Amino acid sequence: MPLAIKAFIVPLIVACAMFMESVDGNIIVTALPSMARDFGSDPVSLKVAITSYVIGLGVFIPICGWLADRFGARSVFRTAIVIFVAGSLMCAASHSLHMFTFARFLQGVGGAMMVPVGRIIIFRAVPKSEFVRAMNYLSLPAMLAPAVAPLLGGFITTYLHWRLIFFINVPVGVLGIYLTNRYIINTHEPHPGPLDWIGFMLSACGASLMLLGLSLIGSELASNRTAFEMCVTGALLLVLYVLHAQRAERPVLDLRLLRVPTFRASVLGGSMFRIGLGAVPFLLPLALQEGLGMSAFHSGAITCASAFGSMFMRSMTTNVLQRFGFRTVLIYNAAFSAIAIAAYGTFFPGTPVWLIWIVVLFGGFFPALQFTSLNSMIYAEIANADAGRATSLGSVVQQMSLGLGVTVGGIVLQIARALHGHAHATWADFWPAFVVVGLFSLGSIPITRELAPDAGDEIARGRAASA
Incomplete structure (x- = not known):
């Protein structure tokens, strides 16, 4: 593929995936009251669904670079799109807040791998002379998604049905997988080194339990006692991570x-x-x-x-x-x-x-x-x-x-x-x-x-x- 075409098509593929992830992160907030009515829940309780998405997004970011080096950037990026689309379909099929919360977490995991691995793909595929132009393409989703998502989500929720919001990701994801297979090379590092699995488990579980526990306070999904126990357990795991990070040679954070x-x-x-x-x-x-x-x-x-x-x-x-x-x-x-x-x-x-x-x-x-x-x-x-x-x-x-x-x-x-x-x-x-x-x-x-x-x-x- 000519370098000029690669400098255009590769960033465009990554930008489309990032746009899908960014729109999805902004689109559901306008639909929360309608979702709550269908789930038989209080709209405020749906904060746990938003938090679960952020948790999935946040806790998996530190290992994305290692996964891309170990298994190949194209393989991880393609898998991320599949996970994100699967989570979208689960969101559309959800009939309870429990299932919807898990589906949003799954989406977050896919989104966590799409964005940083997409940047790695661009860094390796695009010539340095075209790098600034490529990064400009990536800035478009961050600018357009917050403007488009509330309007689109509000229109679909008001005049159609909120479940249709999540079907938007299906054609975009299928096209992304096809273009990824055709135009992106599966680059990887031969020796990425060991991953700090202990640190990853401590930080991921600690942050997840603490944030989920806080978001479950006052929710019908769990008792307040269970929520507080999750918060305390999460805080203890984070303290253990701090102690671990002081001794580890290459801590995950x-x-x-x-x-x-x-x-x-x-x-x-x-x-x-x-x-x-x-x-x-x-x-x-x-x-x-x-x-x-x-x-x-x-x-x-x-x-x-x-x-x-x-x-x-x-x-x-x-x-x-x-x-x-x-x-x-x-x-x-x-x-x-x-x-x-x-x-x-x-x-x-x-x-x-x-x-x-x-x-x-x-x-x-x-x-x-x-x-x-x-x-x-x-x-x-x-x-x-x-x-x-x-x-x-x-x-x-x-x-x-x-x-x-x-x-x-x-x-x-x-x-x-x-x-x-x-x-x-x-x-x-x-x-x-x-x-x-x-x-x-x-x-x-x-x-x-x-x-x-x-x-x-x-x-x-x-x-x-x-x-």
């Missing part, structure tokens, strides 16, 4: 990288911000539908406004960072992001739709700047040899933070509803949840204040990475 100031601020400070950001896609559609009585389609037409705000800010991020630097941007913009997130709690019946749309637009504006700045700074002081380990640790913490945001937002919403004595969530129950998750964004400021004033200036003067 290298916590020693947190000694690097810019990496620590990006990962730990970013995790606080992402808890608030992760709650919004779950809370906002519920607030619009359950609190304000909108249809799924009208809700999706409003929530997609944040994607347009995000797109606009992405075009300005480079100039903002060049002028103010990482430290200043991350401190002040964290406050602006907290206000933007908390502002969602001001909606009440009778609020003009145009005003809601503008608030949601700005709700995507400031968080996009924070998200892109954090992702850009993460490699500022990381050596090339440590880039893979830094990516694994940063990606896992990022996904778990987003999942924790859904859990925290759902718990606060349940508490507010109980205090107000409401059998079902009303508009008055949502503002405490938005305020609390907004405060998490403020919680990132003490960590980023520790940065030197010129931290990451070499990158800030260059080109900011895409979120």
Whole structure:
């Protein structure tokens, strides 16, 4: 195959898979109330289904590179598409929250392997002279999916049926498998080295149990006692992993990288911000539908406004960072992001739709700047040899933070509803949840204040990475 064609077709195949995964991660939030009615569940209880997807996505990311080296990038990428499509069909066939939660976890496992392995395929297949153009193709799913998914999911849910949402992935997945077999070479490393299986099991089981336990609090899937026991067990396993990582030569998640100031601020400070950001896609559609009585389609037409705000800010991020630097941007913009997130709690019946749309637009504006700045700074002081380990640790913490945001937002919403004595969530129950998750964004400021004033200036003067 000519290099020019390969530089186009290979990134396009990976971009389509990433678009499928990104759309699926954003599309179901508009359908949660309809799903809850069919499952005979409370819409807030479906936070466990969202969390299970994030868990599947997060815990398998660290071993994707090793699997690609051991079994071949094409084989792992193709298997990931199969797993993702199988999970989609299980979601469509689910008639209980238990089955739907497992199906979402399976989807997350497939998505975890698709994205990082897809990047490896591009790195190995595309000439360096065409690498920037290839990465531009990959940025399109991240930009388009948040705008397309709420509208598409809302339309299907309102005028057709929510189960049809998951059939969208079938033709895309079948085409992806065909193109993968035809155009992608099965590259792999001859000696990838041993995998830290003990560390993987401790970290994966610990994070899974703790997040699932938190998301099951107040749910009909398990008693609160069982949920708390899962949380405690998960926390103990994570403590054991920390002890293991201090002794292991090549731990699956290298916590020693947190000694690097810019990496620590990006990962730990970013995790606080992402808890608030992760709650919004779950809370906002519920607030619009359950609190304000909108249809799924009208809700999706409003929530997609944040994607347009995000797109606009992405075009300005480079100039903002060049002028103010990482430290200043991350401190002040964290406050602006907290206000933007908390502002969602001001909606009440009778609020003009145009005003809601503008608030949601700005709700995507400031968080996009924070998200892109954090992702850009993460490699500022990381050596090339440590880039893979830094990516694994940063990606896992990022996904778990987003999942924790859904859990925290759902718990606060349940508490507010109980205090107000409401059998079902009303508009008055949502503002405490938005305020609390907004405060998490403020919680990132003490960590980023520790940065030197010129931290990451070499990158800030260059080109900011895409979120």
